[in-house]
Amino acid sequence: MLEVEVYYHGIPPSGEGFGSVGRGEHAGIPAFWTLSEPYGCRDWWPGKNDLTDKADSIDVIVRSPDIYRTASNGLLVKDEVNNHIRTCHWKHRYPIVSYLIAVAVTNYEVYDETAYPAGIPVLIQNYVYPETLAQTMQYTAQTAMIMELFSDLFGIYPFAVEKYGHAQFGWGGGMEHQTMSFMGRFDYEIIAHELAHQWFGNTITLNSWQDIWLNEGFATYLAGMSYQYFFDGYHWPFWKSQAIEYVTSEPGGSVFCEDTANVERLFSPRLSYYKGALLLHMLRWIMGDEAFFKACRNYLNDPELRYGFAGTGDLKAHLETMHGRDLTWFFDDWLYGEGFPSWHVRCTRLAGEDYEIELTQQQSHPSVEFFELPVAIQFRGGDRDTTIVFDHRYNNQSWMIYPGFIIDSVKLDPERWLVSAGNTFEPAGSPVSTNVYPNPAYDRLRVALTAEPEAVSVADLSGREIKLKYLREGSGLTFDLKDLAPGLYLLQIKNKEGLTVKKFVKR
Ligand SMILES: [Zn+2]
Structure with a gap:
């Protein structure tokens, strides 16, 4: 063991940074x-x-x-x-x-x-x-x-x-x-x-200033998130909306801090503080509360890190353990990547209460090709509403939904989990003439019915009937096509008005 005593004296300068x-x-x-x-x-x-x-x-x-x-x-x-x-x-x-x-x-x-x-x-x-x-x-x-x-x-x-x-x-x-x-x-x-910060920053200290978000993102998020628990939750929605608005007020900028010599950038409130906070907020949305908070506790209690130092990789490892899946894609988009997505939601009424929802996304900055995210959309009709989470992976991705009512308004991310801005909507239209979709179909075929059928059947082009399982759902039927060979088929619906035949393609 080496013991060193240092004697020094002087009048300190006011210093760099914030004035030390x-x-x-x-x-x-x-x-x-x-x-x-x-x-x-x-x-x-x-x-x-x-x-x-x-x-x-x-x-x-x-x-x-x-x-x-x-x-x-x-x-x-x-x-x-x-x-x-x-x-x-x-x-x-x-x-x-x-x-x-x-x-x-x-x-x-x-x-x-x-x-x-x-x-x-x-x-x-x-x-x-x-x-x-x-x-x-x-x-x-x-x-x-x-x-x-x-x-x-x-x-x-x-x-x-x-x-x-x-x-x-x-x-x-x-x-x-x-x-x-x-x-x-x-x-x-x-x-x-x-x-x-006594937990995030002091108990575990960042091992590189480039990861300043580990300090400031957590502290900013914990302060905001605490509103969920106090004052009857009154401030929580406002905090989320304002944080999202602030982060998306400029199209670029990453949470990760490349240039740590620039103290102004290092402590950028928009990037290191608020975008860092919302990065955690989105992880919580993707992982769920139980896994997210457990991962944070595991990170804080990790004997290799507690009262020592950590980088983003250490936190990521604990998050992935609890999530059970790799999160590299998320950190690539949200820590190193810049910008945020804007969604366009197209809601097409196919028939009755059946709708097709199509999502497309634009990115505010070219550093991220696509923000793969679960997107909650709330549909309202009269005094009824339902919220569905769509796992958005690529552009023009579409889903069939059966809300059980006529949609009169659509809201993206009603609980404000996602960093996004400038979202647009194409409102629900009138019923389209087709009542069989998607066409071509993959593993299922939806049949929208305007009246109660007497008989429904599927046949090949020679007219030979094929037995297929189907489910009654909402105002229509859903056929299970998993066992059907690819090809062109005929769907025949018989009701009081007569027989309707629709062609569909199984891929
Ligand atoms: Zn701070």
Whole structure:
């Protein structure tokens, strides 16, 4: 074992990125803080400034004039005043990556709250400006319920033995410093976002800045998704609609970050945050809640990754294990590919209450040839409705549907699971003359009936009758053609009006 002691001193520069060392004031009182993400810790302490190694523990000791308090990672183990100099000693005994180590100093008011994830008390410490104490307390009061929700969904708060906390600072946004998020403002979503990072970003840290979406996509999604569980779900549909609208406001851009030297691109709210969040949302739609959440928990609990580092491939492996299928196609389209699909839905009334649905898709960016996705479409007729999920794999793909009513409106993706925009519809038309479809037919043939038949039969071209199984469905019949040899056949329908003969081709 090698022990190294490093002595250094100096006045730090304000730094690159978000300004790794910040100075400001509030109500005329000076404030000091650090914000090292992504590359700034070297501006104020000598550390291992990369994503390959975490310190197994840290001690942070800060001396300041006694009217100030210091907020940092872990637990405050000493707070002493001598000759008007206050010494605060913070001790953190969990693995921590360099960019999550931080201090903030000003004349803080400090108050504690308690959360009970899985019934276990967890300390929540708040370091806030005295002049905004009352408003801030209203917001931080929501922290406990969010921590309890995330603990239910993703496993207990990962630093429960120490604490969680907020320290107000002079930068505009929030920063998820481990066990002590720094907050430029307080509102529900930013509290949920920074707290979510304690699981996604801090417990498991990205192993490359190119995968910044693993931090920001998860934190953004968890904050949005938590609306599903709180406030009677009122904000959830709005959050989804606004996120989709924002992501699709430009035709290109990938979630994967190619150019990590460009800090603005790295932290692009549209791509790294919201498109990353919706990538997870779509995975949840494709996999179902049970498999999706279990995969996330397995990822967080993976001993190779927990309190260490991971890349997209590690998450993908856990998702695939629970899904039981390869997801490379999905990550190709949605992580590395750019843009989004626009669908055209054509709804043709064939006869009675039988319809043909045809889907075509255009892509907003040439990097993706086709977005293969399950697409939910809601059909309404009068006061009735039905939602059918179509597995859309290629253009001009069509399906027969029997909604059991006359369709008067069609809505694509009614629950907003998919990133898409500019979808168009061709409304249901009047019945077409043919009542046998599809033609040519493959493994089944649908016969739409306008009146109750006396007899239905299939014959070959010589008139010889062929026995085929069929099912009564809605206002028509469905023949099973699996055992029928390819060729041209005649369908004969006898009813009160007489005998109707239709030709059809079996392929
Ligand atoms: Zn974040």
